[in-house]
Amino acid sequence: MPRFAANISLMFTELPFLDRFEAAAKAGFKAVEFLFPYDFPAAEIARRLKDNGLSQVLFNGPPGDWNAGERGQAALPGRQAEFREGFRKALDYAAALSCPRIHVMSGLAPAGVPHDAMTATLAANLAWAAELAGPAGVKPVIEPINHRDIPGFFLNTTDQAAAIIQAIGPEKIGMQFDLYHCQITEGDIVKRVEKHLPLIAHMQVADNPGRNEPGTGEVNWPFVFDRIDALGFRGWIGCEYRPAGETVAGLGWFATYKG
Numbered sequence: 001m002p003r004f005a006a007n008i009s010l011m012f013t014e015l016p017f018l019d020r021f022e023a024a025a026k027a028g029f030k031a032v033e034f035l036f037p038y039d040f041p042a043a044e045i046a047r048r049l050k051d052n053g054l055s056q057v058l059f060n061g062p063p064g065d066w067n068a069g070e071r072g073q074a075a076l077p078g079r080q081a082e083f084r085e086g087f088r089k090a091l092d093y094a095a096a097l098s099c100p101r102i103h104v105m106s107g108l109a110p111a112g113v114p115h116d117a118m119t120a121t122l123a124a125n126l127a128w129a130a131e132l133a134g135p136a137g138v139k140p141v142i143e144p145i146n147h148r149d150i151p152g153f154f155l156n157t158t159d160q161a162a163a164i165i166q167a168i169g170p171e172k173i174g175m176q177f178d179l180y181h182c183q184i185t186e187g188d189i190v191k192r193v194e195k196h197l198p199l200i201a202h203m204q205v206a207d208n209p210g211r212n213e214p215g216t217g218e219v220n221w222p223f224v225f226d227r228i229d230a231l232g233f234r235g236w237i238g239c240e241y242r243p244a245g246e247t248v249a250g251l252g253w254f255a256t257y258k259g
């Protein structure tokens, strides 16, 4: 059966951040992911996880100046020192939270910077991050993101991510396969999961259009989840969606998968 993690940056936003752990556990989740932990002490987050019997399965490295529109810096030439400092900080949090995945965001492609230079920068940064993270039991992951939600994001397709992962080694770097982004950019999601399965270290889900819960849009989720399970994917699927209404009221789709 597929295993779903609540993304508590997008779900349970009716509550303050630290109270969302308990809400996720009460709703039947065994694991959570979120975007950024850095406003909170790692020890406090670790306590919430433990108190509620939850595993932390993914969070993002520091993205740069988010409010100014930055979305990572791993592919940006000239930002290597900042990337490294941020990744070290993320790794400290991962250790405190026993979290096995860190999402490394590649960033927005600046005008005039050659695509190949960005690919080379991303690959070098990822190789460095993997060397540091591997011995700590953490796998950095990269995620192709659609250009409607984040115009200009460097990493856009699953094939582009796969080429970079293959160049470094799938045992070191994984793909964060977000079915929502794939549906928008590429479609044919089951076939693409099949193609990239050996590289996929984490998945995420939301329906389209709207990025709301499964069942609110165009995708046949029972079919997709059955196929993912039959293919043998045993990682976590993060529920990275914005509930259309109140979070718990929108969890009807999850009843079959609570386990």
Ligand SMILES: O=C(O)C(=O)[C@H](O)CO
Pocket (backbone or CB within 6 Å): 035, 060, 103, 143, 145, 178, 181, 204, 240
């Ligand atoms: O946007 C997404 O799908 C993500 O997973 C990022 O972590 C946040 O932009």
Ligand SMILES: [Mg+2]
Pocket (backbone or CB within 6 Å): 143, 178, 204, 240
């Ligand atoms: Mg995502």
